[in-house]
Amino acid sequence: MTESIGLILIFGGLLFDFSGCLGLIRLPDVYNRLQSSTKCVTLGTCLILLGTIFYTGLNAIGIKAILCIWFILMTSPTAAHAISRASHRAGYKLWGGSVCDQYLEDRQADQKKKVPELSVKE
Amino acid sequence: MTGCIIVLIICCFMCLYRVAFGPTPSDRIVANDILGIIVVGFCAIYTVISEKDLYMNIALAWALLSFVGTIALAKFLEGRTYDD
Numbered sequence: 001m002t003e004s005i006g007l008i009l010i011f012g013g014l015l016f017d018f019s020g021c022l023g024l025i026r027l028p029d030v031y032n033r034l035q036s037s038t039k040c041v042t043l044g045t046c047l048i049l050l051g052t053i054f055y056t057g058l059n060a061i062g063i064k065a066i067l068c069i070w071f072i073l074m075t076s077p078t079a080a081h082a083i084s085r086a087s088h089r090a091g092y093k094l095w096g097g098s099v100c101d102q103y104l105e106d107r108q109a110d111q112k113k114k115v116p117e118l119s120v121k122e
Numbered sequence: 123m124t125g126c127i128i129v130l131i132i133c134c135f136m137c138l139y140r141v142a143f144g145p146t147p148s149d150r151i152v153a154n155d156i157l158g159i160i161v162v163g164f165c166a167i168y169t170v171i172s173e174k175d176l177y178m179n180i181a182l183a184w185a186l187l188s189f190v191g192t193i194a195l196a197k198f199l200e201g202r203t204y205d206d
Contacts (some may be wrong), residue, residue, distance in 0.1 A: 022136070033195050048166050068178070078193075079189055
């Protein structure tokens with residue numbers, strides 16, 4: 001019974017992984033690709049690891065899979081945020097059909113208020 | 123279970139396509155991050171197939187190293203505007 005639940009979870013995870021990678025190919029922009037692929041692949045890999053726990057039981061493999069799920073759920077949004085912030089500050093343009101850019105508005109409002117930004121040089 | 127491995131290999135080649143032909147460096151960094159997370163799922167499925175403890179250790183270490191590499195590449199990309 002638990003092996004069947006594990007196999008269903010693994011197949012669902014594979015579906016999410018494949019759709020995330022398809023979004024990485026098909027979408028037009030850095031930010032769209034980041035949004036699609038990071039969310040879908042994180043959910044898919046966590047479902048695969050959860051299926052591994054259900055399939056093998058709570059032995060050494062299951063405990064390590066729980067650690068791996070916790071670590072991926074902590075680090076993947078952090079990495080996505082770091083990449084998007086870095087590419088926006090490095091000046092890569094948004095896609096032409098994008099509707100709003102609120103981070104740019106925030107940066108312009110900070111420049112109007114003369115908030116000192118963190119800088120490397122003096 | 124061999125079909126699962128084949129689907130994940132197809133996903134890896136999609137990421138490698140974006141690494142090779144990505145128009146900007148940000149696309150390459152995103153694809154590198156996604157490739158690291160997919161390899162973790164690959165190791166999990168291979169653990170189910172072989173029922174050995176070893177491959178889950180590899181998955182844990184790979185998740186750690188992929189995160190550190192992505193953060194380093196993102197900081198490198200952000201620091202470009204200051205120096206040039």
